[in-house]
Amino acid sequence: MSKQINVALIGNPNTGKTSVFNALTGLNQKVGNYPGITVEKKQGICKLPRGVKAHIIDLPGTYSLNASSLDENVVIELLLNKNDKDFPDIAVVVTDVENLKRNLLLFTQIKDLEIPTLLVINMADRMSYKGISLDIDYLEEKLNTKIALVSTRKNKGIEKLKLLISNYKEVSITPCIDTTQIDPDYFGNLKKAFPNQLLYKLWLVITQDVNFGKTDRNVIDAVADFKTKSKGDLKRLQQKETIKRYQFINNALDKGQSIDLSQAKDLRIKLDRILTHKVWGYVVFGIILLTIFQAIYDWSSVPMDFIDSLFASLSEWTKNQLPQGAFTSLLAEGIIPGLGGIVIFIPQIAFLFLFIAVLEESGYMSRVVFLMDRIMRRFGLSGKSIVPLISGTACAIPAIMATRNIESWKERLITILVTPFTTCSARLPVYLIIIALVIPEGRIFGLSYQALTLMLLYLIGFGTAIVSAYILNKILKIKSKTFFVIEMPNYKLPLFKNVLLTVIEKTKAFIFGAGKIILAISIVLWFLASYGPGKEFNDAENIVKTQFASENLSIEELQQKIASHKLEHSFIGIAGHAIEPAIRPLGYDWKIGIAIVSSFAAREVFVGTLATIYSVGNDDEATIKNRMAAEVNPILGGPLFTFASGISLLLFYAFAMQCMSTLAIVKKETNSWKWPILQLVIMTAFAYIVALIAFQFLK
Amino acid sequence: MQDTLAQLKRGERAIITDVSSIYIPLKLLEMGCLPGNSVELVQVAPFQDPMYLNINGSHLAIRKETASLILIEKKAHE
Numbered sequence: 051m052s053k054q055i056n057v058a059l060i061g062n063p064n065t066g067k068t069s070v071f072n073a074l075t076g077l078n079q080k081v082g083n084y085p086g087i088t089v090e091k092k093q094g095i096c097k098l099p100r101g102v103k104a105h106i107i108d109l110p111g112t113y114s115l116n117a118s119s120l121d122e123n124v125v126i127e128l129l130l131n132k133n134d135k136d137f138p139d140i141a142v143v144v145t146d147v148e149n150l151k152r153n154l155l156l157f158t159q160i161k162d163l164e165i166p167t168l169l170v171i172n173m174a175d176r177m178s179y180k181g182i183s184l185d186i187d188y189l190e191e192k193l194n195t196k197i198a199l200v201s202t203r204k205n206k207g208i209e210k211l212k213l214l215i216s217n218y219k220e221v222s223i224t225p226c227i228d229t230t231q232i233d234p235d236y237f238g239n240l241k242k243a244f245p246n247q248l249l250y251k252l253w254l255v256i257t258q259d260v261n262f263g264k265t266d267r268n269v270i271d272a273v274a275d276f277k278t279k280s281k282g283d284l285k286r287l288q289q290k291e292t293i294k295r296y297q298f299i300n301n302a303l304d305k306g307q308s309i310d311l312s313q314a315k316d317l318r319i320k321l322d323r324i325l326t327h328k329v330w331g332y333v334v335f336g337i338i339l340l341t342i343f344q345a346i347y348d349w350s351s352v353p354m355d356f357i358d359s360l361f362a363s364l365s366e367w368t369k370n371q372l373p374q375g376a377f378t379s380l381l382a383e384g385i386i387p388g389l390g391g392i393v394i395f396i397p398q399i400a401f402l403f404l405f406i407a408v409l410e411e412s413g414y415m416s417r418v419v420f421l422m423d424r425i426m427r428r429f430g431l432s433g434k435s436i437v438p439l440i441s442g443t444a445c446a447i448p449a450i451m452a453t454r455n456i457e458s459w460k461e462r463l464i465t466i467l468v469t470p471f472t473t474c475s476a477r478l479p480v481y482l483i484i485i486a487l488v489i490p491e492g493r494i495f496g497l498s499y500q501a502l503t504l505m506l507l508y509l510i511g512f513g514t515a516i517v518s519a520y521i522l523n524k525i526l527k528i529k530s531k532t533f534f535v536i537e538m539p540n541y542k543l544p545l546f547k548n549v550l551l552t553v554i555e556k557t558k559a560f561i562f563g564a565g566k567i568i569l570a571i572s573i574v575l576w577f578l579a580s581y582g583p584g585k586e587f588n589d590a591e592n593i594v595k596t597q598f599a600s601e602n603l604s605i606e607e608l609q610q611k612i613a614s615h616k617l618e619h620s621f622i623g624i625a626g627h628a629i630e631p632a633i634r635p636l637g638y639d640w641k642i643g644i645a646i647v648s649s650f651a652a653r654e655v656f657v658g659t660l661a662t663i664y665s666v667g668n669d670d671e672a673t674i675k676n677r678m679a680a681e682v683n684p685i686l687g688g689p690l691f692t693f694a695s696g697i698s699l700l701l702f703y704a705f706a707m708q709c710m711s712t713l714a715i716v717k718k719e720t721n722s723w724k725w726p727i728l729q730l731v732i733m734t735a736f737a738y739i740v741a742l743i744a745f746q747f748l749k
Numbered sequence: 750m751q752d753t754l755a756q757l758k759r760g761e762r763a764i765i766t767d768v769s770s771i772y773i774p775l776k777l778l779e780m781g782c783l784p785g786n787s788v789e790l791v792q793v794a795p796f797q798d799p800m801y802l803n804i805n806g807s808h809l810a811i812r813k814e815t816a817s818l819i820l821i822e823k824k825a826h827e
Contacts, residue, residue, distance in 0.1 A: 114779045152781050152807050282771045289768070292778045318808075319791075326792045326801060420792075420810045423799045433799065457774070533774045533815055538801060538808040 054103045056136055057096075057215055060125060060160060061144035062153050063111035064413070064539035066172045068092075069202035069548055070144050071108040074212070081555055089124050098216040107136055113152075115159040116288065117258055119454045126258060129163055130251060140218035142211070144170045147177055147184075148540060150307060154193075154299045155292070158226040161195070162250040166221035168196050168214050175201040181310035192302035194222045203545065226298050229253060232291045253291075257284055318540050325414065331421045338414075342405045343505060350397035354482075357397075358675075361390030380576055387661035388572025392565050392654060399475045400557045402444040407552040409440075411544035419536055429516050430523025432456045432534060435465040439515060442472035443508070445560055446712045450719055457535070460528040464519050466719055467729060470712055471515035471705070473508045475560075476654040480703050481507055483657055487679055488696030503700075510704055567652050567710075575622065575648060575659055582620035590616040636702065636738070637695030637745040639683065649708045656703070694748035698741040705737035754800070755817035757790040764788070765804070767820035777815065781807040788821065 061067040071079070075094025092108035109128065110121035117123045128134055129141070141160050145153035150171065161167045169189075177183065190197050196214045200207035214221075229249040230237045240252055324330050365386040372378040409415045415437060423433025434456045442449035449469050456462040473481075481504060489500050586593065594612045603611070617623050625647075626640030633643045645659040660678060681690040691699075707713070713726040720726075757763055765786050768778060781804045782788075791808070792801040798813040 113776060116775055116779070118774075118776060149807060151805070152779075155779055285771050285775065286769075288775055289778060292775070293783055296781070296783060322792055322801070326794070328795050416810075420799060420801055421794055423810075423812070424794050424796055533772075533777075534799065534810075534812045535774060535777050535780065535815075536810050537780070538810055540808075 054105050055139040055215075055218060057104045057106045057218075058128065058136075058138035058141045059106060059108045059144060060141055060156065061111060061170075062113050062146070062149070062156060064537060065111070065144045065146040065149070065153060066202055067111060067144040068108060069545055070142075070170060070172060070200060070208075070211075071106065072547060072551060073200075073202050073205070073208045074104075074106055081559070089121050091124075096212065096215075098212050100216055102216045104212075104215055105136075107138070112156065114156055115254060115258075118457065121454055123258075126254065129160065129165065130254065138165060140215060140221060141165050141167045142170055142215065143167055144172055147171050147173050147182060148180055151296075151299055151303055154303075155295055157193070157195075158295045158298060159250075161193075161223075162225040162227065162229065164223045164225060164248060166218055166223050168198065168211075168218075168221060169193065170198050170200050170207075170211060172200050172202065174199045174207065175204045181312065183308050183310075185306045189302060189306040192306060194224050194226070196221060225250070227291075227294050229291075232294060233287055236287065257288060321541055322417070322538075325417045326420055331417070335418055335421065338409075342402075343508065344501075345405075346398055346401045350401055353397040354394055357394045358390070361386060361393070365390075376580075379580065380573065383580075384572050384576025385569065388569060388575075388658040389565070390658070390661065392561060392658065394479060394657075395475055395654065396557060396561060398478055399444060399560055400553055402475060403553045403556045404549065406441050406444060407549045408544050411542065411549060413539040413541045416536055416538050420538065423534065429519040430461065430464045430526075431468075431516075431519050432458065432461040432465070434534070434536065435461065435519075438465055438469050439472055439512065442469045442474060442515075444475055444556075446470045446472070446474050446709065447715050448556065450712065450715050453719070457533050459530040460523075460526060461530075463528070463720065463725070464522045464526070466716055467522060467725060468515040468519045470707055470709070470729065470733065471511050471518065473511040473704070474653075474709075476652060476709065477507075477511075477703050479654055479657045481700060483675055483678065484691065484696050484700055486675055487691045488693050507700060507704055510701075514705065567655070571648055571651055571655050572658055575644075578622035578625070579617060579620050582616065582623065584619070586619040587616055590619065635746065636741045637692070637698045637749065639681075639690055641681070642690075642699070646702070646708075649703075651708075651710050653703060653708045692749075694745050697748055698745035701744050702737045702741040705733055705740055707733035707737075751820045752823055753817045754788065754802075754819040754821050755797075755813050757788070757800075757816075757821065757823070759790050759793055761823065762787060762789045763821040763823045765819060766822050768818075770818040773815065773818050777809075777811065780809055781805050782819065787824075 059067055059071055071092065071094065074096040078096070079092060079094035081090060081092050089110060094106050094108070096104045096106055098104050107128075109125045112122040112125050115126050115129070117126050128136060129138075131137060143153075143157040143160060145157065157167065157169060171184070184199070186197050186199065196217075198207050198211040198214055200211060202208075230241065237249055237253075241249055244252055325334055365382045368386060369378060369382040372381070409418075418436050418440075419433040421433075422436045426433055426435050435453070438449040438452045441452055446469050449472070450466050453462050453465045453469070456465060485500050485503050489503050492499055494502070582588070590612050594608065594615050598608065598611060618627075622644055623640065626644045629643045629647065630640045633646065638646070641660065645656045648659045649656045678691060679689065682688070683690045683692075683695075707730045713730060716726040716729060717723055751766070752763070754763070754765075765782060765784050765788055767784060768782060773782075786805040788805075789803040790800060791803050793799075794801075799810045800813060800816050801810045802808070
């Protein structure tokens with residue numbers, strides 16, 4: 051019988067921990083969330099020699115066990131809780147050969163928890179390039195562990211690592227430093243009070259502000275006495291501890307590692323001279339951003355057109371092939387157009403995630419953070435806010451999660467509050483379809499008006515985010531220490547496999563997450579549009595026939611009149627008419643009203659909703675765009691989507707808070723309903739006012 | 750008065766002498782910013798802030814505000 055062991059992969063950010071995880075598990079991995087929090091939980095299965103199976107958890111990257119964020123808390127909570135079903139039989143600490151000294155700090159901490167700990171020295175292929183040589187035997191002896199020298203890029207050392215993991219029982223659990231030595235008095239007393247407990251573990255419980263609900267409650271209550279030491283004192287002890295750890299590490303590395311600087315070639319210096327330059331740094335960043343947006347617009351248009359027409363013909367085919375009835379109509383007029391509205395995003399979302407993954411993996415993103423920090427600080431943000439603001443162009447949900455490494459709570463909160471203003475990919479289809487309808491096709495200086503409008507919308511989103519941050523910074527009275535530390539990792543050519551896995555996984559999560567909502571809403575919408583109360587709906591055929599009896603209409607025209615009469619008196623039509631007075635000043639009719647209301651679940655529903663509404667009772671195969679262009683304004687006559695109503699709609703979508711998932715994530719990350727509710731009310735009110743002004747001014 | 754890290758000029762090196770201010774984040778110390786270690790100012794953003802440092806082989810950026818809490822001794826000449 052094969053048995054399964056738990057392996058925890060732990061390491062600093064930028065050590066290639068995820069590459070090691072990918073190399074061990076291949077496609078055999080699963081991404082989920084830790085219960086109750088939004089921290090990503092990655093796990094996978096790896097087959098080891100001698101029939102042992104390893105269940106591998108890729109823990110969030112952390113610099114130390116002294117946690118300063120939710121992600122890092124996950125690591126320490128797992129390592130302190132022996133009863134957790136994922137508690138590791140063995141910990142594998144991944145380090146980067148170029149930053150071995152700093153990376154070993156975490157290693158010593160984990161070892162002091164008396165968990166069997168292996169050391170992976172990754173990126174071994176860069177050793178000769180950097181003039182580094184290692185005495186592995188010596189290091190194994192000094193650090194009291196087994197070492198696997200790995201290069202995920204060259205696919206070397208993984209087999210050795212698997213072998214070492216399978217021998218987990220032979221790995222030493224001797225601690226690196228004697229905790230008592232940090233401060234003999236203090237730790238002597240602590241030891242007397244809890245003779246049966248591990249000192250370092252107690253020390254972590256005392257100093258960390260994490261949720262220890264799962265660990266031994268008695269210990270925590272009793273330990274409260276030891277917390278009475280002033281914060282400054284505790285911090286001084288932590289400083290002493292850190293110095294002790296580095297002494298231990300230096301002692302091992304002095305003989306175990308030698309670096310011949312004359313051999314080291316450093317591309318970093320040359321690249322940084324340009325990429326972090328006071329002028330060129332910003333120029334390069336601007337060019338990169340422009341290229342990304344141009345690429346997203348150009349490269350995805352072909353697959354998007356293809357998907358659009360594919361779904362139109364699929365809907366048509368379903369209608370012709372299946373027997374007529376409620377089910378066929380639900381499928382052809384509800385589900386298929388609704389799904390089409392989401393599938394069409396795949397190319398753009400995939401491209402966005404691709405670019406963001408490349409920027410992150412290459413190490414360039416840290417340079418942007420460095421360049422932008424001073425500027426962003428003026429607006430109450432941090433340089434690190436640039437990452438959420440850029441990834442917000444893909445989706446606000448991962449973007450808001452990416453604010454976690456912002457150290458100052460105030461800067462972080464402001465970033466969370468303004469990120470939903472950035473143009474997320476869910477707004478794209480709405481923008482694209484309206485731009486196609488109301489912006490003429492010409493070109494100026496080789497750039498199309500339509501692309502320029504889109505670019506402008508991105509700028510408006512970003513600008514609004516920045517300005518609101520400035521205002522929030524003035525209004526919010528939150529005192530929080532502002533500090534800022536960011537690692538500037540070495541430049542790396544992104545690993546194709548890593549980038550690809552990230553893109554697939556994020557796109558999948560987005561599509562399935564949004565897909566579920568859209569599917570549900572399109573079914574509900576179809577139902578509401580296909581049924582109605584009272585005589586007007588059920589007797590539509592007779593009413594219309596009598597009404598137009600004098601006019602000589604063809605059967606086809608008559609059918610259309612009946613369909614639209616039915617729609618108008620269906621449940622959804624009644625609801626739409628009810629809200630029409632509120633939105634008429636913005637230039638919208640009741641159909642757009644329904645689309646907007648259903649968009650409050652998620653923006654991307656807009657196109658799907660219009661698609662569903664317009665397909666109900668419509669027989670001819672046509673793309674959504676053609677149907678929308680044919681819509682007539684019931685009051686003013688002429689096309690419904692004019693320049694004025696189009697711009698008004700674009701601005702409404704640019705500012706309104708229409709995403710339940712974002713609100714949910716804001717609630718989770720800020721731990722309060724106050725912020726998401728404020729976001730919803732203020733953003734939407736602002737959107738309404740701006741759209742109103744735009745329409746009244748332009749019409 | 751002793752020099753602080755904030756006074757370092759681009760390309761200059763120094764030795765860290767004191768990090769005892771409690772306003773220095775622990776994370777910074779854990780990344781190698783400890784007494785005795787050498788530090789080089791690699792690059793500065795406009796207005797000298799933030800500062801891109803090489804501390805004993807660790808590359809990181811911090812704000813000037815934090816840098817002004819870290820005491821150093823400048824190396825005369827290399």
